[in-house]
Amino acid sequence: MRYFYIQPQTIQGKKALITEPDAGHIRKVLRLKPDDSIGLLDGEGFEYLARIEEISNHGIHVLIENQFPCTTESPLSLTLAQGFLKESKMDDLVRQLTELGVNRWLPFMAERSISRPDEKQLTRRMERWRTISSQAIKQCHRGRFMDIERALSFQDMVLSAKNHDLALLFWEEETRPLREIQASFGAHPIASVFIVIGPEGGLTQEEVGHAKAAGFHIAGLGPRILKAETATLAACSLIQHLFGDLG
Known part of the structure; x- marks a missing residue:
């Protein structure tokens, strides 16, 4: 079944309206017709089974036949703080981190960040990142x-x-493995994790020391030096495997 995003404010009882760009995709690409069944996601934790009632230039009018909580969200609340990378790498990460179940993505400027967008550029990028997500x-x-x-x-x-x-702060110069940090928590439940990954040039010793003084655990990702974007995906996958729902 095809799934589409529905803005929650367009749902009125059993009726809803799919707007652009999904409406255009339904009309011009998929060429769906009235009475076709589709799935809807509202981005707020619910999914819907619906049937197309009318296709117009204003949008796709649908009748909601069933509503239920989406069961694909991880039980772990995962925040990723990402040192700014080059623009295309950040775009790719937004898609991949959404797929991995990251709840909150927080880009930050590090001392060695190469990419330093101004406010206008940052606003444009955030709009694109939200579309990608x-x-x-x-x-x-x-x-x-x-x-x-x-x-x-x-x-x-x-x-x-x-x-x-x-x-957790993952740093290429740290040799302490994540499993050692996990073992130190014993049976203590972990429901929320905050991960930090640096930019292409890595984090400085001063930045790592500042985070450690603030209570961060510093961990490595093995003996090989990973690219920043690879380290991000590896770290999130490991954390979802250990404390979330991956694997």
């Missing part, structure tokens, strides 16, 4: 959007990690 939830059948926040300084990013069960 909304497209990704349809592909992976997620119930909720990944929250994408405005860029912070390294210091403000560290402060935002408060109130998480586990705060």
Whole structure:
């Protein structure tokens, strides 16, 4: 069954309206017709089974036949703080992290960040990232959007990690493995994790020391030096496997 994003405010009782760009995709590409069944995702934790009633230039009018909570969200609340990478790499990560079940994505400026967009560029990028994430939830059948926040300084990013069960910074110069940190928690439940990954040039010793002083655990990802975007995906996959629903 085909799934589409529906804006929650367009749902009125059993009626709903699919707007652009999905409406155009339904009309011009898929060429669906009235009475065809489709699935809907509202990005707020619910999915719907619906039937097309009318196709018009204003949108796709549908009748909702069933509503139920989406069961594909991880039980783990996972935040990823990502040091700014080159533009195309950040775009790719938004899609991949949405698929991996990351709840909150927080880009930050590190000392060695090569990409440093200004406010106008950042606003444009955030709009594109939200579009990419909304497209990704349809592909992976997620119930909720990944929250994408405005860029912070390294210091403000560290402060935002408060109130998480586990705060982790992955650093290429660290030899302590993640499994050792996991073992130190014993049977203590981990429901929320905050991960930090640096930019292409890595984090400085001063930045790592600042995070450690703020309560972060510093971990490595093995003996090989990974590209920043590879490290991000590896770290999120490991955390979802250990504390979430991956594998």
